[in-house]
Amino acid sequence: MRGVGCVSELHYWRRGAIALILLAPALGGCSSSLSMLPSMPSMPSMFGSNKTASNANTPSTTGLGTLPADFECPDVTVRQGASTLTNSSNPNEPTAMNLRYQVTIGTTARECRLEPGNMLSIKVGMEGRIILGPDGAPGEVNVPIRYAVVQEGVDPKTIVTKLDRVPVNIPPNDGNVLFSHVTEGLVFPMPKGGAIDSYVVYIGFDSFSAQQENKKSRPKAKAKPKKTS
Secondary structure (H helix, E strand, O other), X not given: OOOOOOOHHHOOOHHHHHHHHHOHHHHOOOHHHHHHOOOOOOOHHHHOOOOOOEOXXXXXXXXXXXXXXXXXXXXXXXXXXXXEEEXXXXXXXXXXOOEEEEEEEEEEEEEEEEEOOOEEEEEEEEEEEEEEOOOOOXXXXXXXXXXXXEEOOOOOEEEEEEEEEEEEEEOOOOOEEEEEEEEEEEEEEOOXXXXXXXXXXXXXXXXXXXXXXXXXXXXXXXXXOOOOO
């Protein structure tokens, strides 16, 4: 059977980028296709040029406390099944042709600091990409991103979780937009001993929780007074 072409069969999509994402599993050996997409900006820019924004093992002395010399900030991992967010004009029958946009998570970074009361605070940065589909249009897209610190083990335990809605503007004549976001507020007591080694920071899209919170925040409609005869 004929294989999928690396570039020639993708030209009919908007900027070639949508097809690259949708056909990614079939393009494993087509590294040259990546040249069609703009590269991500450098990660240090998310935390500031003087900050260490990487998976380095060096302890952070930012904040009010000093972390132990052998301390390693928990890794950031993209949650399985939550690395891509798609929106279709027909959610009941989503296809490549009625795709409005697709959002993916790119590079991540984290930074730990010790706060008063022996509380550990984790700042997490992420870079993503929004690509318009054939049925998409310029405008603002609210991207729901869920962060969760989990202690892995036989019985995984969620330590703290947070949902951010990130507004991303898609300008006219640009269907391939890069964006970045930094979240703070992942704060919890410093684990005792070496327990921190089993902690993981998960990140992923959470459109369901965002929809549920929107429903809760909507004011309830006032009941209409009954007509009296």
